[in-house]
Amino acid sequence: MSAPPTDTNQTPLLEMRAISKTFPGVVALDSMDFVLLPGEVHALIGENGAGKSTMIKIISGLYQPDSGEMLIDGDPVSFRGPADSIARRIKVVYQELDLVPGLSVGENVYLGAYPKKGGRVDWETLYGNTRELLDGLGLSIDPRTPVGELRVAEQQLVEIARALSQDARIVVMDEPTSALSTEEVDRLFRLIERLQERGVGVLYVTHKLDEIYRIADRVTVVRDGKHVVTTEISKTRPHDLVTWMVGRELTALFPKSTVERGPVLLQATDVSGEGIEHFDLTVHSGEIVGLFGLLGAGINTVARILFGASERTGGAIVLDGSTIKPNSPADAMEKGMGLLTENRKDDGLVLPMSVRDNMTLASLRQFARLSWLDSRNESEAATGFVERLSIRTPSLRQRVQFLSGGNQQKVLMARWLMRDPKILILAEPTRGIDVGSKAEIYRLMDEMAQRGLGIVFMSTEIPEILGIADRILVMREGRVTAEFDRSEATQEKLVQAAAVDPETSEAA
Amino acid sequence: MASVQYAHPAKAPRQGWKRYAAFWARNEELSLLLILAIVVGFFLYAEPSSRQRKVYWDLLWEVSPTLIAAVGIAMLMLAAQFDLSIGSMLAFTGVATVTAMNKTDSMWLGILVGLATGLLIGCLNGFLVTYVRMQSLMTTLGMMFALRGLVYTYTNKTPVIDENQFTQFTRLWFGKVGPVRTPVILAFILIAIAWFVLTQTEYGRNIYAIGGNEQAARVSGIPVRRILFSLFVISSCCAAISGLLIAAQTDTGYFDAGVQGFELTVIAAVVLGGVSMSGGQGNILSAALAVLILGMIGKGMRLMGIHTTQQLLVIGVVMLAAVYFHRVRRRWAVRLRNEGY
Known part of the structure; x- marks a missing residue:
């Protein structure tokens, strides 16, 4: 739609101008524009495969764009790797936790940047500071607990504490609440507000629209690698967001028909x-x-x-x-x-098995004659379900690990429906x-x-x-x-x- | 939906060499066949005495015990389990067989006892791992020491010689069908059966599923324990067959059979053959090819008169190279797929 509104008073923390990234065969980002202002929480939404993760990886320095320009504080930058991105005080909190389970909470928070005194790790400072950070998050975890002993939700909060310890100016969060309870989400949001007050720009990637309305100032929608719209959150309705994301009117998200209750x-x-x-x-x-x-x-x-x-x-x-x-x-x-x-x-x-084999896993007996599998029959059944559930896969032989989350879920549904x-x-x-x-x-x-x-x-x-x-x-x-x-x-x-x-x- | 939605990535202009590279990178058996060809080619070039058919028949003959053991190990490793006790099994089976033959004066009873050792130890391993839930690596390592110790104690480190000198028994090793030695035939039959079971049957598919994701297999109603148990029995029985063959070689139950890292050689070959250490990926033909490659390298060097100590060095280096090559191949396979080949 329109170019993002540029607030002339502020230099954006981060600006992407016509960034494109092509993987041979796939255009992941197509002339993407994006502006992150200081002190704002900017939600980034889009369907799986819309280009959100590519964007994050470009910001974190994992990918280099093919064309276009990226500016930090108005300076053009080109990151050769994550180290460059970290040097510009960008912190990305990934969805998959990258914590070391065997190390303590404190050690994880300071991983790669241990406070040192005379060449030795300064454990007192390390654990003291971690304690403060955790207190700030309202977490009563002992900093000396091995991370592996924490619940997933707690681990996620530790990951966020780690972002704070690094004094980042730009924080990118990739679906941080997927494993958090309501209380923990509240804590996280209070924390994000504190970051905001310090002038940190937060890029918040999520699938949950209600969260956007609670926390975000602006929202950018991406679809098929393209910028669709950037707007203030107060000016949109959830319905608009969904329409932008999907690119069509989703007439009914919940197609509920009345079914006569049986026995x-x-x-x-x-x-x-x-x-x-x-x-x-x-x-x-x-x-x-x-x-x-x-x-x-x-x-x-x-x-x-x-x-x-x-x-x-x-x-x-x-x-x-x-x-x-x-x-x-x-x-x-x-x-x-x-x-x-x-x-x-x-x-x-x-994961290493094919789409078809994953589908038939729970009903192999029905394809086996004296334990001998009739693979043609199997393929036919699988094709039927690929059609019926409109599963997007290059072929039945594709390994299921390369499918998107939604399609993987449909493969599993097919597994059970087949029975x-x-x-x-x-x-x-x-x-x-x-x-x-x-x-x-x-x-x-x-x-x-x-x-x-x-x-x-x-x-x-x-x-x-x-x-x-x-x-x-x-x-x-x-x-x-x-x-x-x-x-x-x-x-x-x-x-x-x-x-x-x-x-x-x-x-x- | 009217038709199947197959999301094809946009077609990039395809370069010819990449298409070939993708083909090779994707097909484990072909890459291994290529390596085998290179190894054979090298020895043909470097060592004139390797230029006769007999060398290759002998190669197959020599590696047949390893091939047979590799069948069991490959199936087990596809389900993400290990069996380190197979080296000691060779000695245990051999000693048990010949002892039984001496005690009963019956060759057949002896062979039966030998096979029974496989069943017994397999059940024991399987029971400990699947029902007592002990970790397979450590369990079978313990079994490896225990069996070897048992054999040493029982034989007092002297070979058990077949007092009846059953020539029938030695034909297990020396027999021929046409130009082919019995053990070779046995090995190929077992490989064929394993190939069939793994690729064409429900049981085989279940093995891959367990190795790929044991939890998912369990939740899909696959009898995980029963299958794992059976795999330990298969692995032990394969090792017992190898043990019988080795005993038949000299008509002796030898206490130190397989002591020089037989189990590790087999595992190394199976992994070189592309069977993932974490299970769920690989196939039996590649594993068998890898056994042949390692066997050929050893044999070629013996023909060239290279000293055993140096052989060890070369084998080690070749293995490192092979693991590296394997890694590169996998990376190419992924990369070329991403590029749409």
Whole structure:
């Protein structure tokens, strides 16, 4: 659209002018313009593959642009490597943590820049300063704890503390909240405000639109490597942002059709295990039951216990009339259950395997004659699902690790749909994927429900659970604290039930 | 969606040499075949005595125990597990076989006992790793010491000689079918079976899945433990077969069989053959080719009369070079794919 508004009073901290970056075969950035002002929080949004990460990598010096100009404080710069970028006091907080698990928090914070006294590491200063930083973040972590012993969320905050210790002027954050709880997000945002007050420019990359409205001053949308728009956040509606990102009107992010509720398919009674107590659940055919909870509420544990992938210590689960043995995924699958786990890469995808082989992994028996695989049959089935789920891949033989997050998730969905299950458990199926892919996954869920599947849908994000679920259970600390019908659920009620201790105050 | 959406990166003008490079870089077997050709070519050029057919038949014959053991190890390593006990297995099986033959005066019972050692140790390894959940590297390392110790204790470090002198037994090693020696045939049959199992069956696919992501395999309902257990048994049984062959060579149960790093040679060959140390990637044919390459280098140097101590040096250097080459090849494969070849 238009060129970014340039505030004439201030020299931009960072300016990109017509930056292009081409990888042989792919144009990653196409004449990109971007301006980051001192003291602003600038959100950068776009679908996966839109060019956000290329932009970050150019700023961090990992990539060199093919053409165009980059200016820091008005000086043209050309970074030959990350060291040049760091020298200009740019700090990038990557999504994948680059912490050393065996080293302590303090050692990690000062990694590569240990304070020294007479040639030896000055441990007192190191741990003292780290303590101060952590206090500032409201974290009560002992700086001497090995990082590997921290929870992922805490590790992420340590990573951010590291950014602070380096006294950066430009901080780039790549989806920093993906593993944080609501409280921790609040802390992070307070911290970002403090950075802002010090005149630091923050480039904030995210998929979560609500965060943008809470924290950002301006927003830049990229699509297909091109600058789409830069605007003040107060002047936009979320709907506009989505339209800009996707490049078309997303008429319905949540295509919810009314499905006649069928007979009961899944009945879990008084299920317990691994921090879960007295869990009851009924799922009817054609119904989408949402399970909402904040990080640590146990929603994903429930998913695993139902499927038998985590230990069930008590209770009964009946699927379509037959009782499911505890702790046996094989039995759950046999009786018609499927589970999409919340960590695609940890326990879903087999990264070095092809798209096809990943899809057929859970249903090989159906392609095997006396254990001999009929690979043509396999390919046909896989092609069917590539079409039906519109999975974007160069071929069935492509290794799944080279697909985008959204497409990877669809491959996993295909894995389970191939078994033609009666009940599908989806644990945070949209985590970390772009809006377009999200919409497709919602559409699929809706379509499956229409075909009579019962779906259990775990999520930590309120909008999607309100948008797609017929019934919503809210969990807190391993227990169900509330249940709402689609018609009566609101954001406030969910938050209330998920966050407030029912012991101290009566939850809705 | 009306048709499949295949996102092709924009076509760059394709240069001919890169297309060939991509082809070679992508095909492990071809690159290894090329290396084998280079090695053979070198010795053909440098050593006149290598210019006869017999040399190559002998090569196959000599490496057959290694090939057979490599089949088991490759399958195990594809599932991201190790077995270091196979070197000691050679001695254990050999000694057990010949002892049993002497005690029972029956060759067949002896062979049966030899094969049973494979089953026994395989089950033990498998049980410890999959059900007691001990780490495979350390478990089989312990087994390696324990078995060797057992053999030393039992034999008092003297070879166990076949008192009946079963000539039938030695034919296990010396027998021929046409021009081909029995062990070679055995090795090729096992390789063919392993190839078939790994590429064409559900069991094989499951092995790759476990090696690629054990958690994902488990959540997909694959019986991970049972498969891993079976792989330890396969690996041990392959080693037992190698042990039988080696015992048949001299009609003796030799206490020091495989003591010079047999297990490491096999693992090195399998890894050179492209089987990933972390599992899930590689194939049996490449692993077999790598065994042949290492075998050819050793044999060629022996023909040239190079001293054993220097042979060791050369083999070491060649291995380093091969690992480097492998690394370069992988990098090219990725790079050329990114460039759209």
